[in-house]
Amino acid sequence: MLEQIHDILDFSSFNFHPSLQESIDLAGYKKPTPIQEKAIPIILEGRDLIACAQTGTGKTAAFLLPVLNKLLQEDHKDSEVHALIMVPTRELAVQISSHLDGLTYFSSISSIAVYGGGDGGSFVREKQALSNGVDIVVATPGKLISHLNMGYVKMKELKYLILDEADRMLDMGFHDDIMRIISHLPEKRQTLLFSATMPPKILQLSKTILKDPGEISIALSKPPETIKQSAYVVYDTQKMGVIQHVLAEQPYTSVLIFCSKKQTVKQLTAQLQKKGYKAKDIHSDLDQTQREDVLLEFASKRLPILVATDILSRGIDIDQIELVINYDVPPDGEDYVHRIGRTARAETKGTAITLINPDDQFKFQRIEKLIGKTVEKAALPASLGEGPVYGQREKKEGSKKSFSSQPKGKKPSAAPIANDRKPATVASIGPRPKIAIIKKGTENNLPLSE
Numbered sequence: 001m002l003e004q005i006h007d008i009l010d011f012s013s014f015n016f017h018p019s020l021q022e023s024i025d026l027a028g029y030k031k032p033t034p035i036q037e038k039a040i041p042i043i044l045e046g047r048d049l050i051a052c053a054q055t056g057t058g059k060t061a062a063f064l065l066p067v068l069n070k071l072l073q074e075d076h077k078d079s080e081v082h083a084l085i086m087v088p089t090r091e092l093a094v095q096i097s098s099h100l101d102g103l104t105y106f107s108s109i110s111s112i113a114v115y116g117g118g119d120g121g122s123f124v125r126e127k128q129a130l131s132n133g134v135d136i137v138v139a140t141p142g143k144l145i146s147h148l149n150m151g152y153v154k155m156k157e158l159k160y161l162i163l164d165e166a167d168r169m170l171d172m173g174f175h176d177d178i179m180r181i182i183s184h185l186p187e188k189r190q191t192l193l194f195s196a197t198m199p200p201k202i203l204q205l206s207k208t209i210l211k212d213p214g215e216i217s218i219a220l221s222k223p224p225e226t227i228k229q230s231a232y233v234v235y236d237t238q239k240m241g242v243i244q245h246v247l248a249e250q251p252y253t254s255v256l257i258f259c260s261k262k263q264t265v266k267q268l269t270a271q272l273q274k275k276g277y278k279a280k281d282i283h284s285d286l287d288q289t290q291r292e293d294v295l296l297e298f299a300s301k302r303l304p305i306l307v308a309t310d311i312l313s314r315g316i317d318i319d320q321i322e323l324v325i326n327y328d329v330p331p332d333g334e335d336y337v338h339r340i341g342r343t344a345r346a347e348t349k350g351t352a353i354t355l356i357n358p359d360d361q362f363k364f365q366r367i368e369k370l371i372g373k374t375v376e377k378a379a380l381p382a383s384l385g386e387g388p389v390y391g392q393r394e395k396k397e398g399s400k401k402s403f404s405s406q407p408k409g410k411k412p413s414a415a416p417i418a419n420d421r422k423p424a425t426v427a428s429i430g431p432r433p434k435i436a437i438i439k440k441g442t443e444n445n446l447p448l449s450e
């Protein structure tokens with residue numbers, strides 16, 4: 001029933017230290033992603049590297065794994081810092097730090113995240129680690145400079161320097177801080193530069209700090225031109241109404257709706273069923289057989305609407321899905337491309353519609369930048385009332401950072417549909433459908449965790 005179209009390779013060709021291999025297994029990584037396949041051998045060889053890769057490609061493990069492996073195999077003093085990972089934001093520092101915690105679970109490699117905005121306690125902890133020695137430091141440049149200025153940071157024997165999201169660091173004005181930090185590091189070191197884009201200033205920086213680097217570029221796949229993309233700028237309460245409006249416009253026989261959270265998948269499916277649509281859900285709470293059954297039903301067009309988490313955005317190839325709806329905006333451009341790529345497969349035309357609530361607007365603007373295209377914003381049906389303005393954030397009362405997810409003034413109900421239509425027609429069972437499940441991480445990129 002299920003055709004596996006890729007061989008499952010594993011990480012064994014890298015001969016990683018057993019404790020590292022154990023944590024790779026624990027993380028569930030079966031096969032290196034393209035960036036890992038290319039970057040790991042270069043880094044293991046000891047060469048500098050410049051790599052063009054976005055978030056979502058597995059770039060973090062691409063540098064963490066070989067650096068960890070080297071640290072595990074080399075003698076090194078506990079009283080020094082051996083690797084420094086410089087990142088633009090505290091969020092990325094925290095993210096990399098927790099990735100590191102996972103990958104060092106079975107070893108004694110130590111690490112600390114150093115970033116601004118913490119309390120006095122975190123400063124003391126950072127100071128202690130930086131002065132007593134810690135294997136890996138993940139730091140934002142500004143905060144690291146404050147420690148370096150105090151003179152206790154032990155980086156004279158540092159072996160590995162990694163700049164992650166280097167383009168963003170330069171955009172944020174960190175060039176001089178980076179150069180100052182580098183002036184405290186030994187000349188003889190291995191330097192790895194990762195950047196989502198390669199503007200001239202990055203190439204200039206790479207000439208200054210890298211020596212004879214290996215070069216890798218993992219391009220972001222662009223959505224095929226055959227996908228008609230559009231978006232509705234909505235409040236959360238208007239989403240259901242938009243879905244009903246869209247489904248009423250055309251008798252779609254195969255609709256895939258993506259939600260980022262399992263909970264949302266379940267709730268939306270229940271709402272759709274209540275309104276009479278023939279919809280089912282698929283997510284990680286179902287076992288493999290249940291998933292396969294739902295998939296087969298959907299692929300054979302017996303089930304017109306499937307609501308899914310990103311579990312399906314990368315791994316599945318079903319013919320003739322006519323419409324993909326992003327119930328929410330996916331985390332980044334790569335996910336967006338993968339989600340909407342489920343339609344318009346094999347040269348057919350498809351439609352992809354994204355629902356953007358005020359909280360997701362910034363994310364969607366970033367996606368538009370990444371795919372190099374402004375996605376058309378469709379007008380809301382009059383019955384749903386006014387939606388938010390795109391590109392204009394609205395402040396939620398009593399909150400500095402959040403933005404309203406409700407319409408101002410008159411609040412349309414969650415289901416304000418004038419032309420509540422009948423559920424999508426169920427297509428007759430045709431010939432056995434083609435379903436190809438591409439296993440974790442084998443289709444150019446990664447599966448998303450839910």
Ligand code: AMP
Nearest residue numbers: 029031032033055056057058059060441
């Ligand atoms: P990144 O691009 O580094 O932000 O990674 C994106 C996601 O992919 C993270 O959740 C990683 O844990 C996951 N990941 C990294 N490498 C692999 C792999 N080889 N197989 C499956 N997932 C991976």
